[in-house]
Ligand SMILES: *[C@@H]1O[C@H](CO)[C@@H](O)[C@H](O)[C@H]1NC(C)=O
C-alpha cells in the first residue's frame with residue numbers, strides 16, 4: 001500500500017515548536033531536589049519528577065542524552081514538559097492508533113491500539129480539560145475505554161463515528177463526522193488504548209486505507225483529507241497528563257483524598273502556607289502554596305513568601321511605590337501623588353500645584369531615591385513644558 005510520508009514529516013517539523021521555551025523566570029524558580037538533575041534535553045525536571053532521584057511513580061528516564069521519557073513506558077513516552085505549579089501537569093507525545101485493511105477487506109497485521117502502558121504507577125490521568133479525541137476514517141467507530149470496574153468491563157467508553165460517501169466527501173478543516181470526528185473526553189482516562197469497529201469498502205482503499213484514532217492537546221490538530229492516508233509508522237501527537245499523589249506511587253497503598261490523607265504518615269501538604277487540593281481527574285490529591293507564597297511542597301522546603309515587588313508589574317501591578325509584605329504586597333502612591341482608587345489598578349496623579357509638588361517631590365527623591373526616582377523625570381518634563389508655554 002502506498003504510504004505518504006508527508007504527514008509524518010509535517011509532524012516532525014512541528015515538534016520543535018512544542019518544546020518548552022525555557023524562560024528565565026520559570027527556570028530560576030524551578031525547585032530541584034539537592035543532588036538531582038535539573039533538566040534533560042531542554043526539559044526542566046522539578047521534583048517529584050526526577051532522574052535517579054524522584055518520588056515513587058514519577059521517575060524520568062533518558063533514552064538518549066536529549067530525550068527524556070516517562071520511565072517504565074514501552075514504547076517510551078517522550079516528555080515535552082513537566083510542571084508542579086500552578087498546575088500539576090506533564091506534556092508528552094503518544095502514538096496514533098491505527099488499523100489498516102487489505103484489498104479483500106481483511107484487517108492487516110499492520111495495526112496499533114496506540115497502547116503504551118503509559119501509567120505503570122497509576123499517577124497520571126489524561127487531562128479531560130486540555131485534550132480531545134479524534135477518529136479518522138470512512139466508515140468507522142473509533143473509541144477508547146479505560147478503568148476497570150464499570151457496569152460493563154470498564155468505567156469509561158468514549159469515541160465517535162467517521163463516515164465518507166465518496167473520495168470527495170472529506171474536507172480540509174472540517175471534522176464533524178465526514179472522514180473525521182472529534183469528542184471531548186471524560187475525566188478518569190488512565191491510558192489511551194483505542195479500538196475500531198469498521199465496515200470495509202473496496203472503493204475507499206484508494207483514499208482511506210486505514211482508520212486512525214488519537215487523543216491530542218485541544219487546538220493542536222486540524223483535519224486534512226490527505227491525513228486519511230497518514231503514514232502512521234511513527235506518528236505521534238502531543239497531549240497533556242494530569243498527575244496527583246495517588247497511593248505511595250508503587251501500588252502498595254490506596255489513593256486518598258485530602259481529608260483522608262491529612263492525618264496519615266506520608267501526607268505531603270503539611271508545611272505552613274500550603275493547602276491540599278483534591279484531584280479533579282481521578283483519585284488522589286495535590287499540594288499547592290496558598291496565594292502569595294511559592295515553593296515546591298514535594299520537597300521539604302515548604303512555601304515561602306513571594307516578593308511581588310521584584311516581579312514584573314504585569315504579574316503584580318503597582319502604579320506607585322511597592323512594599324513587599326508577608327504573603328502579599330502594599331502599593332502606595334509616592335508623596336504628593338494620589339490615585340483615584342487603588343494604586344494597584346489606577347495611576348497615581350499629582351495632588352498639588354507644581355510648586356508644592358516640586359518641593360515634596362524633591363524631598364521624596366532624596367528620602368527614597370530608588371522607589372520614587374521616576375518623579376524627578378516627571379517634574380522635569382512638566383517644568384520644561386510650562387516654561388515653554390510661558391515663553392510664547
Ligand atoms: C488479505 O488478508 C487475508 C487474511 O490475512 C488474506 O487471506 C488475503 O489473501 C489478503 N488479501 C490480499 C489481496 O492481500
Ligand SMILES: *[C@@H]1O[C@H](CO)[C@@H](O)[C@H](O)[C@H]1NC(C)=O
Pocket residue numbers: 104105106200
Ligand atoms: C478475510 O479473509 C478470510 C480468509 O482468510 C475470508 O474468508 C474473508 O471473507 C475475508 N474478508 C473479510 C471482510 O473478513
Ligand SMILES: *[C@@H]1O[C@H](CO)[C@@H](O)[C@H](O)[C@H]1NC(C)=O
Pocket residue numbers: 165166
Ligand atoms: C455519494 O457517492 C456516490 C457514489 O460515488 C455519488 O454518485 C453521489 O453523488 C454521492 N453523493 C453525494 C451527496 O456526494
Ligand SMILES: *[C@@H]1O[C@H](CO)[C@@H](O)[C@H](O)[C@H]1NC(C)=O
Pocket residue numbers: 056248249250252
Ligand atoms: C513503596 O514506596 C514506599 C515509599 O513511598 C517505600 O517505603 C516502600 O518500601 C515501597 N514498597 C515497595 C513494595 O516498593
Ligand SMILES: *[C@@H]1O[C@H](CO)[C@@H](O)[C@H](O)[C@H]1NC(C)=O
Pocket residue numbers: 086087088277286288289290291292
Ligand atoms: C495553586 O494556587 C495558585 C495561586 O494561588 C492558583 O492559581 C492555582 O490554580 C492553584 N492550583 C491548584 C491545582 O489548585
